[in-house]
Amino acid sequence: MTMETDPRRARALPFVLWWLILLALFGASIVVAFLSLGRLAPIIQFGIAAIQTAVLFILFMRLKGPPSLKWVFAVSGFFWLLFLFGLSMTDYSNRQGWPLTHYAKRL
Amino acid sequence: MRGSAAVLRPEPQYASLDQQGDVAQVGMWVFLVNETIFFGALIFTYFLYRTFYSHDFDIAAKDAVLWCGSVNFALLVTSSLTMVLAINAAAQGRRRAMIWLLVATVALGCLFLGVKGFEYYLDYQDKVVPVVNYQAKPGEGPAGELFWFFYWVATGLHAIHLTIGIGLVLYMLLWRIRRGEITPAYFAPLEVVGIYWSFVDTVWLFLYPCIYLVGRS
Numbered sequence: 001m002t003m004e005t006d007p008r009r010a011r012a013l014p015f016v017l018w019w020l021i022l023l024a025l026f027g028a029s030i031v032v033a034f035l036s037l038g039r040l041a042p043i044i045q046f047g048i049a050a051i052q053t054a055v056l057f058i059l060f061m062r063l064k065g066p067p068s069l070k071w072v073f074a075v076s077g078f079f080w081l082l083f084l085f086g087l088s089m090t091d092y093s094n095r096q097g098w099p100l101t102h103y104a105k106r107l
Numbered sequence: 108m109r110g111s112a113a114v115l116r117p118e119p120q121y122a123s124l125d126q127q128g129d130v131a132q133v134g135m136w137v138f139l140v141n142e143t144i145f146f147g148a149l150i151f152t153y154f155l156y157r158t159f160y161s162h163d164f165d166i167a168a169k170d171a172v173l174w175c176g177s178v179n180f181a182l183l184v185t186s187s188l189t190m191v192l193a194i195n196a197a198a199q200g201r202r203r204a205m206i207w208l209l210v211a212t213v214a215l216g217c218l219f220l221g222v223k224g225f226e227y228y229l230d231y232q233d234k235v236v237p238v239v240n241y242q243a244k245p246g247e248g249p250a251g252e253l254f255w256f257f258y259w260v261a262t263g264l265h266a267i268h269l270t271i272g273i274g275l276v277l278y279m280l281l282w283r284i285r286r287g288e289i290t291p292a293y294f295a296p297l298e299v300v301g302i303y304w305s306f307v308d309t310v311w312l313f314l315y316p317c318i319y320l321v322g323r324s
Contacts, residue, residue, distance in 0.1 A: 010195045010198075012195065015195075029320065030177065035324055053309045053312055056312075057305075057309070060188075060191045061305045061306065062302070067129040067132065070132060073136040073137050073139070073140050074139075077140035
């Protein structure tokens, strides 16, 4: 689906349609919460949130369109998050006594 | 950039208004990388504790007021729509539409804060305010309180960001637009505020499943 995001030429209708899609995804996220999907539910819900974020970033925040330099920072933000999550997990996954002993019995 | 649209000129370090606008946008994205790490660290902490103490989190999170979070979700996504349409209107010289769309954006932001305030009141009644007024539910271990610490810190920080966003849109409305500084030739300040506004919206996209959809099934 090609969409004009240059504000000088952009029309309202495509943005309204994407807004409706965002709300439909939001509804799907709620439905998933009430199904008995166990650990799959949060994976789907955060997957939906990631798709919604991509729509907002690319269309509503106009990553699509000049200047292309915006992509460098948007992508670098994503990689910094990966570093943050990845390096922190290497720490926690190798800690002794974590999680706390009385909770560990339940896992 | 002072006075009316007739005297719009780029600042001395830029060759054109377009270049000045591009740099402003890139500058906002640089700032948002910092914000991503800021909220990312917060959400990482949540993931960590939710993974290790999932039972307590499931019980504690049942007290989160789902309808408040859901209404606020819809309000914020709608405000992102009105914001982007306001920027389009500014670029296309539709001044009246731009002003009304920005007023709608501010109104939706204020409604969000109103619903959030009411939700805080309900939370206080439910005794889920750590340190001040907390009562663990039957079957809930001490880690349940951690969930509510996350809730208050995350939603509080988000509300502060949204309040700043409302202030920025009001600044655009009451100062920059009134002085004729936002025109089809140069609307970068409004566009930069719009990028920030939608970023605050994306933070809620992730806080919502973290807080309101846990342990519902």
